[in-house]
Amino acid sequence: MKKQIVKTLALVAGSFALISMTIVKTNQNDPWEVPEKYRTMKNPYSNVKDSEKIGYTLYTQYCSTCHGENGEGDGINSYLLETPVAKFTEESIQSQPDGSFFYKIFTGRNEMPGFEYIIPVEEDRWMVVNYVKSLK
Numbered sequence: 001m002k003k004q005i006v007k008t009l010a011l012v013a014g015s016f017a018l019i020s021m022t023i024v025k026t027n028q029n030d031p032w033e034v035p036e037k038y039r040t041m042k043n044p045y046s047n048v049k050d051s052e053k054i055g056y057t058l059y060t061q062y063c064s065t066c067h068g069e070n071g072e073g074d075g076i077n078s079y080l081l082e083t084p085v086a087k088f089t090e091e092s093i094q095s096q097p098d099g100s101f102f103y104k105i106f107t108g109r110n111e112m113p114g115f116e117y118i119i120p121v122e123e124d125r126w127m128v129v130n131y132v133k134s135l136k
């Protein structure tokens with residue numbers, strides 16, 4: 001009887017893992033589509049000076065381990081990933097609208113974690129976007 005319960009639980013856990021993997025995993029070679037709403041979103045903080053260095057602080061804490069201190073895609077964890085880490089020094093990355101960065105940073109995909117819950121404050125989020133934009 002007990003064995004049966006354990007087996008069932010293992011099966012349930014296993015299928016959950018499988019479901020979540022199929023949802024999160026998209027082909028990294030596919031273009032990363034950004035919904036229109038975000039592509040055209042205006043950055044309300046584009047001209048705001050980050051005197052408290054919020055963008056820098058959050059970037060150093062949460063992003064540089066993969067993207068590198070200067071955004072070269074060479075952070076210490078980048079070597080452990082299967083997906084090439086985006087380089088913020090590249091024009092092809094920098095030419096995107098601010099709203100696309102906003103979407104990608106807070107949604108994530110594959111090995112790029114979504115920061116929706118880790119950085120919940122709207123102003124802080126845009127400060128991170130501004131900081132990433134400044135790395136070109």
Ligand code: HEC
Pocket residue numbers: 028032058059062063064065066067077081083084085086093096101104105109110111112113115128132
């Ligand atoms: C665990 C490693 C990791 C961390 C931590 C991480 N990223 Fe990423 N990031 C990635 C990878 C890998 C990609 C490429 C994902 C893809 O193309 O599927 C990526 C992609 C991106 C992109 C999209 C670039 C493009 O292709 O247009 C942006 C913007 C970005 N990251 C910003 C950030 C910011 C800002 C933070 C911190 C708040 C952060 N990332 C933290 C690994 C990471």
